[in-house]
Amino acid sequence: MTQSPLSRQIQLLERILDVTLLERTSRQVSLTPAGRVFLIEARRIVRLSESAALSARRVAKGDAGRVAIGFTAVSGYNLVPQIVAQAERACPISTSNCARW
Numbered sequence: 001m002t003q004s005p006l007s008r009q010i011q012l013l014e015r016i017l018d019v020t021l022l023e024r025t026s027r028q029v030s031l032t033p034a035g036r037v038f039l040i041e042a043r044r045i046v047r048l049s050e051s052a053a054l055s056a057r058r059v060a061k062g063d064a065g066r067v068a069i070g071f072t073a074v075s076g077y078n079l080v081p082q083i084v085a086q087a088e089r090a091c092p093i094s095t096s097n098c099a100r101w
Helices: 005-017 033-061 073-077 079-090
Strands: 022-024 029-031
Touching: 029 033, 073 079
Parallel strands: none
Antiparallel strands: 022 029
């Protein structure tokens, strides 16, 4: 009987890491302590990669990003506040993700 591709990949990973991730008997397979920690970290990496992909999609669609405005002292009194107010009405932002002035 040949090993499944998944078993081969897990054994290859164990060799690369030089760690036993699974305790195998003829009746069961269970995670070792190192395997439990690896699983937690691997799941965290998957969540981060999903979050990175979502962030990239949002920026590409124009739903997220950053705007920098340069201005002179004179325009700062009247024109810039009007532009900023209009931009905030048109594109509401989450203040938790935004550094204001």
